[in-house]
Amino acid sequence: RSFGFAEIGEGEKQARVDTVFHSVARRYDLMNDLMSGGMHRIWKDAMIAALAPPRRDGWRMLDVAGGTGDIAFRAVEASRRNAEVTVLDINGSMLDVGRERADKRGLSDNLTFVEANAEELPFDDGSFDAYTIAFGIRNVPDIPRALGEAHRVLKPGGRFLCLEFSEVDVPMLDRIYEAFSFNAIPRIGQVVAGDAEPYRYLVESIAKFPRQRDFAAMIEAAGFVRVNWRNYSGGIAALHSGWKI
Ligand code: SAM
Numbered sequence: 001r002s003f004g005f006a007e008i009g010e011g012e013k014q015a016r017v018d019t020v021f022h023s024v025a026r027r028y029d030l031m032n033d034l035m036s037g038g039m040h041r042i043w044k045d046a047m048i049a050a051l052a053p054p055r056r057d058g059w060r061m062l063d064v065a066g067g068t069g070d071i072a073f074r075a076v077e078a079s080r081r082n083a084e085v086t087v088l089d090i091n092g093s094m095l096d097v098g099r100e101r102a103d104k105r106g107l108s109d110n111l112t113f114v115e116a117n118a119e120e121l122p123f124d125d126g127s128f129d130a131y132t133i134a135f136g137i138r139n140v141p142d143i144p145r146a147l148g149e150a151h152r153v154l155k156p157g158g159r160f161l162c163l164e165f166s167e168v169d170v171p172m173l174d175r176i177y178e179a180f181s182f183n184a185i186p187r188i189g190q191v192v193a194g195d196a197e198p199y200r201y202l203v204e205s206i207a208k209f210p211r212q213r214d215f216a217a218m219i220e221a222a223g224f225v226r227v228n229w230r231n232y233s234g235g236i237a238a239l240h241s242g243w244k245i
Pocket of ligand 1: 014017018021064065066067068069070071088089090091094116117118119133134135136139140141
């Protein structure tokens with residue numbers, strides 16, 4: 001299914017994504033809860049449990065498309081405030097909200113916020129022990145390029161983890177999910193954020209994102225090994241994992 005956004009070019013795609021997140025930044029956390037029925041919290045907790053940030057000084061993680069900080073905050077807390085986490089996002093409005101939230105929670109000492117593009121990371125090779133990206137990769141126009149950058153900035157032995165909406169593999173749930181996302185999500189967007197169109201774009205980007213197996217092959221093509229995935233909530237979301245050796 002499609003709302004007709006399929007044929008836009010990469011530059012236009014990024015511009016559209018940026019407009020969505022500038023306009024929604026202040027209400028982003030509320031929208032997440034409404035649209036996922038709170039489930040995004042459970043998936044994010046599961047991602048951090050899989051990562052198991054060590055409770056030792058000097059462990060460095062990069063959270064790309066980190067937005068308002070959900071993944072980064074969880075990682076800092078799980079490491080008992082040992083981890084040094086960089087939150088990178090292309091959108092300054094999302095990062096502003098993230099900085100304010102970090103201050104309120106007293107987590108700022110462990111966090112650095114960087115405005116940059118996932119396709120061109122402003123870090124040296126081999127800088128991080130872990131690279132995470134949650135509900136971000138499908139917004140990036142050139143996914144192979146972003147995966148190549150992930151591989152480059154990781155240290156040998158570094159871990160790659162990507163949480164993303166994926167293909168539902170449970171009969172019936174797939175239909176219910178499609179009906180919900182194509183009808184309800186734009187309506188929730190209209191009511192809460194005052195505009196349905198950005199949410200149509202987001203729903204379509206989910207529908208177009210490669211299925212689990214195909215995305216795993218893209219991660220392997222970027223150079224990662226031992227790539228696998230696990231589904232959450234019947235495949236509504238999936239966590240892909242890989243290692244740089
Ligand atoms: N990771 C956060 C979470 O799970 O709550 C935020 C996810 S939000 C759905 C997607 C984020 O990706 C937005 O903050 C957006 O600005 C960011 N983004 C989109 N394109 C990007 C790019 N090319 N490079 C870096 N971040 C990007």
